[in-house]
Amino acid sequence: VSLTMGSKTLTLAELKAANYQVTLPIGVTDSINSVGFGVTLGEGLTYVDLEASVKKATCLAATNDAGNFVFAPFAYATVPLKAVSGQIAAITVEVSKDAKAGDTYTLSVDGKDSDGVETSYKNGETGETGVPGSGAGTITIVEDPTEPTTEATTAAPTATPVAATTTAAKVATPTKPAKSTSSPKTGDALPVAGVAVAVAVIGGV
Numbered sequence: 001v002s003l004t005m006g007s008k009t010l011t012l013a014e015l016k017a018a019n020y021q022v023t024l025p026i027g028v029t030d031s032i033n034s035v036g037f038g039v040t041l042g043e044g045l046t047y048v049d050l051e052a053s054v055k056k057a058t059c060l061a062a063t064n065d066a067g068n069f070v071f072a073p074f075a076y077a078t079v080p081l082k083a084v085s086g087q088i089a090a091i092t093v094e095v096s097k098d099a100k101a102g103d104t105y106t107l108s109v110d111g112k113d114s115d116g117v118e119t120s121y122k123n124g125e126t127g128e129t130g131v132p133g134s135g136a137g138t139i140t141i142v143e144d145p146t147e148p149t150t151e152a153t154t155a156a157p158t159a160t161p162v163a164a165t166t167t168a169a170k171v172a173t174p175t176k177p178a179k180s181t182s183s184p185k186t187g188d189a190l191p192v193a194g195v196a197v198a199v200a201v202i203g204g205v
Contacts, residue, residue, distance in 0.1 A: 003133065003135045006025040019094075021095075022139050024093075030085055033124035037111055040108045046067065047094075101143040
């Protein structure tokens with residue numbers, strides 16, 4: 001049986017919205033009824049709370065003087081007796097307000113008390129007992145997502161249709177030649193009909 005510590009990744013904005021507090025699950029890899037475990041907080045973390053995640057279980061936490069270690073004996077005894085596995089508790093810590101994107105904070109959990117003395121787990125159904133293995137988790141701060149920049153698009157002006165103006169071309173009206181009332185002069189060209197008549201008259205003389 002090993003102890004496990006959850007991990008969490010969040011943005012700086014999410015961390016601030018949570019008042020810099022983060023909760024992580026603590027669990028076991030196999031069924032147990034009791035186990036004593038200690039959580040060591042990495043630099044930049046402050047203990048806030050630790051509670052059992054299993055209904056009717058007890059988990060009384062106590063911190064050391066430095067505040068960077070929390071010891072909690074977990075016990076679950078029902079009638080009839082039944083062992084549990086998976087998440088058994090949850091720890092809440094406060095992250096330093098100097099946190100920035102790219103920072104990572106570490107928590108470790110193992111079967112030892114504040115003096116380094118090993119504890120044990122027990123499965124009441126099978127009678128199995130032993131020293132639990134250790135685990136670790138992290139809190140990672142990442143950059144806030146950047147919103148895409150939207151460029152303003154200016155629509156091209158719409159051309160206003162102009163009615164086409166059609167100007168009819170003026171056609172010059174041919175001017176009829178003025179009729180001459182004077183007798184043709186010698187050498188003037190005579191109309192064809194006039195030539196014929198003249199020939200006929202001359203021929204008759």
